[in-house]
Amino acid sequence: MKLALAHLPSPFLASPRVVASGANGHWHECAALLTRAQDLPSALAAISALTAAGRQRLARALDGMTDGIDAPPLLKPLDPDGKILLTEGSVALARSNDQRPAKMVVGFSKFATSLADPEAAIRLGDRAARYDVEAALAAVIGRPANRLSERDAARAIVGFTLLAEVTQRDMFEAEARTNNSLFAKNYAGLSPLGPAIWIGGMADLNPAADVTLSVNGSVRQRFAPGDFAHGVTEAARAWSRVVLAPGDMVALGAAICRPRPGNEVDSPIPIAPGDRIEVAHPQVGALRARIAA
Secondary structure (H helix, E strand, O other): OEEEEEOOOOOOOOOOEEEEEOOOOOEEEHHHOOOOOOOHHHHHHHHHOOOHHHHHHHHHHHHOOOOOEOOOOEEOOOOOOOOEEEEEEOOOOOOOOOOOOOOOEEEEEEOHHHEEOOOOEEOOOOOOOOEEEEEEEEEEEOOOEOOOOHHHHHHHEEEEEEEEEEEEHHHHHHHHOOOOOHHHHOOOOOEEEEEEEEEOOOOOOOOOOOEEEEEOOEEEEEEOHHHEOOOHHHHHHHHHHHOEOOOOEEEEEHHHEOOEOOEOOOOOEEEOOOOEEEEEEOOOEEEEEEEOO
16 A cells, blocks of 8 residues: 555645555545545554554555546655654765764754655756765654654554655765755755655565666666664664654665675765656655756
8 A cells, every 4th residue: 555645636726635556556535545634644643553454454445446546646745844854874874885884873854845756857956066866765654753662663654655865965065064964955856755655564664675776777776674774663763852743754775774795885876967867666666757957
């Protein structure tokens, strides 16, 4: 089962609505299944509150629905008030040219305005500057979270989505002198998110399934959740110190992956106008965008 935000054709000028897709790939309004699903955070909270049997019944009900929409234009699956916390390491990023594990869970936040919809044309604001991209897997929080135990952190995760984290590298290097990266990571509409939220917990996520980043059809990054220097649950537990709400996300990317034999993770990957990027995972789906020429 997957959740997303979409503009539906009726009623005209309606706000984005929460839609759900099952095994047949058709999309339906989530409110038809969950009466409390008035927005994305409430839909995620309602699903998070279900037992495993309840989620199975919901999935079966979704699969039994007819007259769905085949392929509505999907929007970034984040509430305007939501936040993404992207994990890095305090001393080293554990990249392939580093080999040292990150010491603790730290990182930076991304504003909702910095994110772009799936299939978006990304416009680089300063054509003279350098830009690069990193693939990330984002764990989606389904319940209020504050100073969680490891067990409760795992239970708080209701699903996963994908992020193409785009950075203005010149600004990043200038900000690094002040131990800051707020501007470089948060230019408006720079980082695609989506295409949808795959509903599943830590027990459902395949730790060996690769996240890949392709640029112009060539795979440039490949890593699995099991490669992270900090685990997904560990990162969610650490970030819960800042208080997480349903719909917030904790993202982990190539920058904190330990290299494995035959797979030296290179990060970040330079991009330029005209490039096509894709972040993919077999369970979550494929997030695509292009850099406007």
